[in-house]
Every structure is written in structure tokens, then in C-alpha cells.
Amino acid sequence: MKTKVALTGNEAVAQAMKQINPDVVAAYPITPQTEIVQIFSSFVANGEVDTEFVAVESEHSAMSAAIGAAAGGARAMTATSSQGLALMFEVVYIAASMRLPIVFPVVNRALSGPINIHCDHSDAMGLRDSGVIQIFSENAQEAYDNMIQAVRIAEHPDVRLPVMVNMDGFITSHAMDVLEVLDDETVKNFVGTYVPDDYLLDAQNPISMGNFDMYDFYFEHKRQQVEAMKAAKEIIKEVGREFAKISGREYGLIEAYKLDDADVAVVVLNSAAGTAKGVADELRTKGIKAGVLKPRVYRPFPQEEIREALKAVKAVAVMDRAETFSTCGGPMFADIRNTLYDLKNDIKVVNYIYGLGGRDLRLEHVQQVFEDLENIRKTGRVDETVKYLGLRE
Amino acid sequence: MTQYGPLNRNLGSGTRTKAVRSDMKWHELTRAGNIYEPGNANSYETGDWRSIRPVWNKERCINCLFCWRYCPDASVIAKDGKFEAFDYKHCKGCGICAKVCPVNAIDMVSEDEIEKVKEANKDEN
Numbered sequence: 001m002k003t004k005v006a007l008t009g010n011e012a013v014a015q016a017m018k019q020i021n022p023d024v025v026a027a028y029p030i031t032p033q034t035e036i037v038q039i040f041s042s043f044v045a046n047g048e049v050d051t052e053f054v055a056v057e058s059e060h061s062a063m064s065a066a067i068g069a070a071a072g073g074a075r076a077m078t079a080t081s082s083q084g085l086a087l088m089f090e091v092v093y094i095a096a097s098m099r100l101p102i103v104f105p106v107v108n109r110a111l112s113g114p115i116n117i118h119c120d121h122s123d124a125m126g127l128r129d130s131g132v133i134q135i136f137s138e139n140a141q142e143a144y145d146n147m148i149q150a151v152r153i154a155e156h157p158d159v160r161l162p163v164m165v166n167m168d169g170f171i172t173s174h175a176m177d178v179l180e181v182l183d184d185e186t187v188k189n190f191v192g193t194y195v196p197d198d199y200l201l202d203a204q205n206p207i208s209m210g211n212f213d214m215y216d217f218y219f220e221h222k223r224q225q226v227e228a229m230k231a232a233k234e235i236i237k238e239v240g241r242e243f244a245k246i247s248g249r250e251y252g253l254i255e256a257y258k259l260d261d262a263d264v265a266v267v268v269l270n271s272a273a274g275t276a277k278g279v280a281d282e283l284r285t286k287g288i289k290a291g292v293l294k295p296r297v298y299r300p301f302p303q304e305e306i307r308e309a310l311k312a313v314k315a316v317a318v319m320d321r322a323e324t325f326s327t328c329g330g331p332m333f334a335d336i337r338n339t340l341y342d343l344k345n346d347i348k349v350v351n352y353i354y355g356l357g358g359r360d361l362r363l364e365h366v367q368q369v370f371e372d373l374e375n376i377r378k379t380g381r382v383d384e385t386v387k388y389l390g391l392r393e
Numbered sequence: 394m395t396q397y398g399p400l401n402r403n404l405g406s407g408t409r410t411k412a413v414r415s416d417m418k419w420h421e422l423t424r425a426g427n428i429y430e431p432g433n434a435n436s437y438e439t440g441d442w443r444s445i446r447p448v449w450n451k452e453r454c455i456n457c458l459f460c461w462r463y464c465p466d467a468s469v470i471a472k473d474g475k476f477e478a479f480d481y482k483h484c485k486g487c488g489i490c491a492k493v494c495p496v497n498a499i500d501m502v503s504e505d506e507i508e509k510v511k512e513a514n515k516d517e518n
């Protein structure tokens with residue numbers, strides 16, 4: 001049974017967590033994520049879930065407690081944003097290398113300084129190389145759906161990795177949205193009971209985890225993590241197909257929007273993809289063949305799918321809501337350009353940094369991007385590879 | 394090349410072997426370096442960390458076994474209530490045994506010295 005409801009992104013994620021009913025949630029409040037764990041803690045207080053809720057003293061402790069719980073065989077979660085994720089940084093790598101299937105929503109927010117509480121992706125991008133799976137959500141519906149699928153992806157025996165489910169701070173987390181939620185029983189059956197192969201404190205099957213790993217083994221264990229990431233690509237698609245059966249909504253590694261015959265395309269994560277799709281529709285009525293590519297999964301990086309989706313496009317704009325300070329563009333730009341290199345077909349790829357610190361991305365901004373792309377397509381000339389969108393200059 | 398199958402990438406999860414060898418390939422090792430054997434510290438020979446070693450002086454020893462009790466690495470071997478030997482495979486050379494010995498029956502000797510003596514003996518032979 002499906003029900004249409006009006007929820008904010010944070011409420012939708014808390015609702016998903018309630019239906020997943022994890023064994024342990026360890027969390028610390030931080031804007032704009034606070035509501036997720038605040039709402040969830042009321043479910044705990046009201047006895048609506050069986051979860052052990054651990055109110056820790058920092059995000060470093062939140063992820064550490066989740067690691068302890070997961071190593072003990074529990075289905076464990078946490079949630080955070082921005083500085084909280086930055087404080088968790090060290091421990092996220094450990095969760096990944098210990099291959100613990102911890103699911104944690106991250107409500108994307110700019111990193112200090114200057115201090116700011118609004119949306120950008122610099123928090124998530126800081127952990128793109130940590131070994132966690134990163135899924136991005138365009139709206140509350142996707143955030144809800146991604147949370148439920150994340151549990152199955154994380155716990156799959158071929159994967160066994162933490163999964164970070166991202167959504168845009170305030171834009172998605174605090175805006176009321178209409179979405180379809182599944183009934184408790186359907187979610188319960190979909191996520192199933194977690195049966196870990198190994199866990200601590202099992203006297204019959206003793207195990208040491210998180211062991212000291214020197215130059216003679218560390219490298220091999222890192223290679224194993226890469227293999228788990230490769231396997232995750234298949235598993236994410238598999239779980240997405242299965243999720244379609246209970247929800248009617250299928251998910252893959254990317255969403256290709258009107259790319260089949262597109263001349264120009266924008267690549268963008270999270271909520272801005274909705275804005276870009278709206279603009280592409282508008283431009284198509286004017287005869288411009290515009291399309292949008294939204295990577296749903298950023299780590300592992302869906303290189304083959306993206307290459308396939310963009311191979312016939314003439315000019316591509318990658319929009320990054322994070323800066324790398326390499327002076328050569330944003331993080332996703334480097335990945336997308338790298339992906340298209342092997343095609344050797346002279347696709348022009350440019351970069352737009354946008355929306356830092358919660359700066360609005362307006363329809364006009366995306367229109368400007370498509371206009372620039374049309375110019376590049378017609379003239380074959382790129383004047384500026386990296387531009388700033390919506391910046392006063 | 395690699396022999397692992399694409400259908401089972403649950404690498405290492407089936408490995409419960411005691412014999413983790415340093416020549417094992419990445420896909421042969423246990424997942425995340427988990428160790429499934431209890432008491433495995435014994436197979437990690439920490440003796441090669443040592444730069445000074447305890448040397449026992451049989452004549453002075455009164456067999457009080459303070460050294461046996463104090464050694465943090467269980468590297469003093471006792472038999473029938475008497476000092477038997479040092480376990481040099483695991484002794485890290487911390488010197489605690491020498492410090493607690495009430496009759497100074499343990500000398501801490503530089504490993505370099507030990508090496509030199511060994512070399513000298515070799516030359517003589």
C-alpha cells in the first residue's frame with residue numbers, strides 16, 4: 001500500500017528510518033540535519049521502534065558508536081551535516097575499511113569558514129575518497145527511497161560498505177514536498193532481517209576486527225575495498241530494480257533526462273537537477289535539444305553509464321556545488337572530463353561552480369549555462385573552462 | 394591473473410584459515426583483515442623489535458620468579474617453579490625483568506654486542 005503525504009526531506013528520512021527500525025542509532029545534532037534524529041528520537045521515546053538510541057557527545061563519537069554497534073552485528077545508523085561530517089572524517093574511513101554496513105544520511109551544508117549553515121556539497125565531497133558509497137537525492141521522495149535501498153546495498157555480502165545518503169540542506173531537508181511512502185510491512189520485508197556473517201563477542205566464533213595492518217597487508221585490503229565498490233555498482237542496480245517492484249519507482253546509477261538526442265547537456269547532483277530539468281523542458285519548446293544527466297551515485301563513480309549517456313552530446317556543462325581550489329574546477333568536473341577523454345570525439349566540457357554557501361540557483365542561471373553551451377556547440381570554441389554561476393563579478 | 398569469480402565477490406568472507414601468509418594475494422586474504430583465530434599474538438614474533446636483550450645469570454638466580462610475573466609479554470618461561478629460559482621470539486627487550494630482579498641476575502646486553510660475539514665465534518670456527 002502506498003500513501004501520498006506531505007513531508008519535509010528530514011521528516012521523510014526520519015520516516016524511512018522508523019520503517020527500517022535499525023538496532024542502533026548514535027547521533028549528535030547539527031543544522032540542518034538535527035530534525036532527522038530529533039524526530040527519530042521521538043519514535044524511540046514513544047516505543048514506535050526497537051532502536052537503541054545513543055546520544056553521544058560529538059559526531060566523531062557518533063560514527064565511532066555506530067562502528068562499535070555494527071562490528072557487534074547490529075544494523076547501525078547515524079546522521080550528520082557539514083562540520084559534523086568533517087569531525088567524523090577520521091572514523092568514516094575506518095567504517096569503510098572495516099567493511100561495516102552503516103547507513104547515514106548527510107544533509108549537505110557548506111563547510112566553515114566563513115561560517116554558514118546553508119547548502120552546498122563541500123561536506124560530502126570531502127569524503128568522496130573515504131571508501132563509502134555516496135548516493136544523492138533530488139527531493140524528499142528520493143531521499144526516502146534511497147534510505148530504504150541503502151540498507152540493502154550496504155549489507156549485501158558482496159558490498160559490505162557504509163552508505164552515505166545525501167540531500168540538499170534546507171532546499172530538500174526543510175521544504176515541504178509531496179511524496180509517496182510505503183507501508184511499514186512492505187519496508188520491513190524489503191529491508192529484511194540483517195544477518196551479519198561476522199560479529200564481535202561471539203564466543204563460539206572468536207574474531208579480531210580493525211587489526212593493525214602494515215606495509216605487507218594494508219595495500220591488499222585497500223584493493224579489496226575497490227572490489228567491493230565495483231560490486232556495488234551491480235548491487236545498486238539490482239536493488240533499484242527490486243525496489244521498483246514495491247514502489248513503481250526504479251533507480252539506477254544515473255538518471256539520463258532527455259539525453260537520447262541532446263546536443264547540449266548539464267550534469268548536476270541533488271536538487272539542482274530538478275531546476276535543470278525544468279529549464280531543459282522549456283528550451284526544448286524553443287527547439288534547443290537540451291538534456292540533463294543526474295548522477296544518483298557519485299561513489300562508486302558510474303563511469304561507463306555516464307560515458308554512454310553523453311557520447312553523442314556536443315557540449316557538456318558540469319555543475320559543481322563545491323570548490324576544490326585546484327584552480328582547475330570542481331570535483332565532479334574532473335571526474336566527468338576524465339570519463340569522456342577516452343571517447344576521443346572532442347566533446348567540449350566546461351565547468352560551473354554554483355550555489356556555494358546556499359546561494360540560490362535560479363532558472364536564469366541554468367538558462368545561461370545552456371546558452372553558453374549552444375554557443376560553444378556552434379562556434380566550437382571555449383573561452384573560459386571554469387565559470388562561477390550567480391557570483392557577483 | 395586473478396582467479397576470483399565475478400559472481401562471488403564476497404572476498405575473504407569464507408577464509409577462516411589460520412595460515413595467513415605474506416605471499417597471499419588480495420583476494421585470498423580475509424575481508425578487512427579480520428582474524429578468526431584466538432590467541433593469535435603468539436604467531437606475531439615481536440622479538441625482532443628488540444635492541445637490547447635480557448641475559449640470565451644462572452649462578453645468581455634465586456628462582457623467585459619476579460621476572461616471570463612482571464614480564465608484560467609472557468616471555469619468561471618457568472618450569473617446575475624455576476626460571477627456565479627467555480622466549481627471544483617474543484621478548485621485546487623492555488628490561489622490566491632486569492629491573493625487578495632482586496639479585497641482579499639479569500643483564501641487558503645490546504643486540505649489536507650479541508651479533509659481534511656471534512660473528513667472532515663464526516670466524517674462529
Ligand code: SF4
Nearest residue numbers: 454455457458460494
Ligand atoms: S627475578 Fe631474578 S632471581 Fe628471580 S627468577 Fe628472575 S632471574 Fe631469577
Ligand code: SF4
Nearest residue numbers: 464484485487488490
Ligand atoms: S626484557 Fe621485557 S619482554 Fe623481555 S623478558 Fe624481560 S620483561 Fe619480558
